[in-house]
Amino acid sequence: MLTITCEEMKAMDCYTIEKIGIPSIVLMENAALKVIYNIDLNKTNSFNIVCGVGNNGGDGLAIARHLITNGKDVDLFIIGNLDKGTKDFNINLNILKNMEVKFIHVTGEMELEYLKDSLVKNDLTIDSIFGIGLTREIEGIFKKVISLINSYSNNILSVDIPSGLDGNTGNTLGISVKANKTITFHLVKKGLLESKEYTGEVIVESIGIPKKVTNKILERMV
Numbered sequence: 001m002l003t004i005t006c007e008e009m010k011a012m013d014c015y016t017i018e019k020i021g022i023p024s025i026v027l028m029e030n031a032a033l034k035v036i037y038n039i040d041l042n043k044t045n046s047f048n049i050v051c052g053v054g055n056n057g058g059d060g061l062a063i064a065r066h067l068i069t070n071g072k073d074v075d076l077f078i079i080g081n082l083d084k085g086t087k088d089f090n091i092n093l094n095i096l097k098n099m100e101v102k103f104i105h106v107t108g109e110m111e112l113e114y115l116k117d118s119l120v121k122n123d124l125t126i127d128s129i130f131g132i133g134l135t136r137e138i139e140g141i142f143k144k145v146i147s148l149i150n151s152y153s154n155n156i157l158s159v160d161i162p163s164g165l166d167g168n169t170g171n172t173l174g175i176s177v178k179a180n181k182t183i184t185f186h187l188v189k190k191g192l193l194e195s196k197e198y199t200g201e202v203i204v205e206s207i208g209i210p211k212k213v214t215n216k217i218l219e220r221m222v
């Protein structure tokens with residue numbers, strides 16, 4: 001099986017956006033729709049979506065929009081500095097604001113209590129805190145959120161990579177979400193093969209990156 005590093009994935013995303021001309025927001029929309037496609041909407045009605053402020057979080061926001069549009073109950077939580085959201089995270093957050101969707105910004109003990117209550121009551125938790133952009137040890141409130149997700153969720157789906165897992169090595173950076181299922185985009189990241197305990201079932205979904213891009217980047221990185 002062809003596996004790639006997070007750096008190779010980033011390079012493929014960039015090449016697709018800059019040289020092929022597929023806007024990054026289109027890739028994000030494709031990613032979100034592929035996650036929706038992997039959820040049994042006949043059996044799953046209530047959701048916790050926990051987002052960071054990077055593009056993994058942006059995927060989570062787009063997933064939230066599609067679930068809400070499908071009439072599902074969604075409790076939306078965001079963790080991280082809202083002033084540092086990526087461009088596509090901000091586009092999706094703005095859409096949700098225009099739809100008058102409420103979210104909880106997790107900053108302290110009170111919001112952690114709300115999160116715990118939601119995790120216990122809802123059918124599925126969508127983990128979109130960190131993907132290939134995780135760069136350092138997880139500490140503080142991020143650690144508390146991941147610990148709550150693992151302790152209280154009924155079922156967990158991780159977007160791209162379980163949050164906390166190093167996509168290259170499969171090691172945790174202090175703590176990681178333990179998913180039942182991971183939907184990873186384009187190609188399997190190397191670390192996902194080493195860490196079934198955290199990834200659960202791994203499903204690879206295409207998000208519209210052409211084969212030419214894969215070949216180009218892999219040639220360049222040899």
Ligand SMILES: NC(=O)C1=CN([C@@H]2O[C@H](COP(=O)(O)OP(=O)(O)OC[C@H]3O[C@@H](n4cnc5c(N)ncnc54)[C@H](O)[C@@H]3O)[C@@H](O)[C@H]2O)[C@@H](O)CC1
Nearest residue numbers: 013024027028054055056130131132133134135136137160
């Ligand atoms: N255009 C693209 O590059 C695409 C990206 N996609 C998604 O975006 C993800 C990558 O997005 P990003 O590169 O924005 O990275 P992430 O969203 O994985 O994470 C980056 C954010 O996490 C913060 N962070 C990193 N380590 C931290 C730590 N230990 N504690 C607290 N904060 C920490 C960073 O400061 C940054 O805000 C992919 O995994 C995939 O899910 C998809 O939407 C497809 C298109």
Ligand SMILES: [K+]
Nearest residue numbers: 127130161163
């Ligand atoms: K994730």
